[in-house]
Amino acid sequence: MQPLVIAVLLFLLIRPAAQWLEERPLMQGKYAHPLMPYGVLVAMLFLVLWMASQLLYANLTAFTDEVPMLTQQLNDKVTWLEGISIMGYSFDISGLTELFSVETIDQYIASFVGSLASFTVNVATVFIFLLFIILEAETLPRRVKAAYPSDAERIEDITSNAGEGINTYVVTRATVAFGQAVIAGIMLWYLDVPGWFMWASITFMMDFIPYVGALISLIPPILLGLIILSPTWAIILIVVLVTNQQVWGALVEPQLAGQRLDMSPIVLLLLVAFWGWAWGIMGMVLGVPLAVIMKIALESDPRTRPIAMMLSRDPKVAEEE
Structure with missing residues (x-):
């Protein structure tokens, strides 16, 4: 249900831009088609998402390589804080080293990568729904007017x-x-x-x-x-x-x-x-x-x-x- 709702919202979002593109001279040539503006916008959206995903994956890979160093720096900070005493009271934050250990962070990253994979599948499903909605958009107003003439407007x-x-x-x-x-x-x-x-x-x-x-x-x-x-x-x-x-x-x-x-x-x-x-x-x-x-x-x-x-x-x- 979520991909369908997202596809409907995306269609409503790109519809004004598609109508604006449709009035441009480039979209009114000999080989122009009513669906061309939607195709251009969907292609641009897909390109932006693909480029962002590539940059995000590269950055995530670089971050993964630095996890051992970050864990060591965390251990050093915890040791330093535990050595501080204020009015006879000291800090006991040894649990942080377990919460942010290499294994735990790797689990977080694996979960995040899994979420990205699920997101990619959902994006593909959304684009499929969006394609069918765009194909139906040209004839839907006429069908609504024929079925509900008094409420069509x-x-x-x-x-x-x-x-x-x-x-x-x-x-x-x-x-x-x-x-x-x-x-x-x-x-x-x-x-x-x-x-x-x-x-x-x-x-x-x-x-x-x-x-x-x-x-x-x-x-x-x-x-x-x-x-x-x-x-x-x-x-x-x-x-x-x-x-x-x-x-x-x-x-x-x-x-x-x-x-x-x-x-x-x-x-x-x-x-x-x-x-x-x-x-x-x-x-x-x-x-x-x-x-x-x-x-x-x-x-x-x-x-x-x-x-x-x-x-x-x-x-x-x-x-x-």
Whole structure:
């Protein structure tokens, strides 16, 4: 079910861009076809994902080679901390060496690689569903109009508005995630933190989980910084990463996503929690786009419009005469 939902959301996302491409002179030549714009966009999306996966795999391989050295540095830091005594009290953090041993980290990496393999299979399934949706898109409006002549216009409005809402959300969210990932990646690269591109990529992907994703993505690079950097540079790294997340998450993102989507923050949080419970991490990513579609569908019917107003962040109140 998840791949089908993702494929539908992807179609709604690329539809405005495909319509824009369709009007370009290059797409209106002798051999032009209505499906060409979709083919170009899907090919570009596939190319971007393939290039990112190659860079991520190379960075992950390099990080794996440095695991023994990182483990030794962790042991040295633990020994140093256990030797410190404050008012007669000493630190006992020997459990960290077991938690971050070579074997444990190898298990984490193997689990991550397995997740990437599963993700690759899901991506292939999504592209297959997307292909069939694109092929059906040309004839679907005519069939809807023939089957539901009285509701065809309303259904078309729902589809169009849903696509616009999802496009707004994804573009703004991707902008915030990309900006945050770039700054984090530059800082990690400058400090020579192992796996810097991998952590930047995880920062980008986790930011699509509202409210908690970006915070969770800070944990691995901060832990690495505490292990391999001096105390001064470790503190600088923590300050930069946390400030970067707070600026994008607390200042930029609410202005771009919350107000433009006109969704109550508490409603978004509850919906993300529900879809996370139902579908796991992917459900948390899909929670907001599904909320956008639900709100637009509720707004289209006078009987359910009050529910849509309750979901809004700033609903319009009719002026009393």
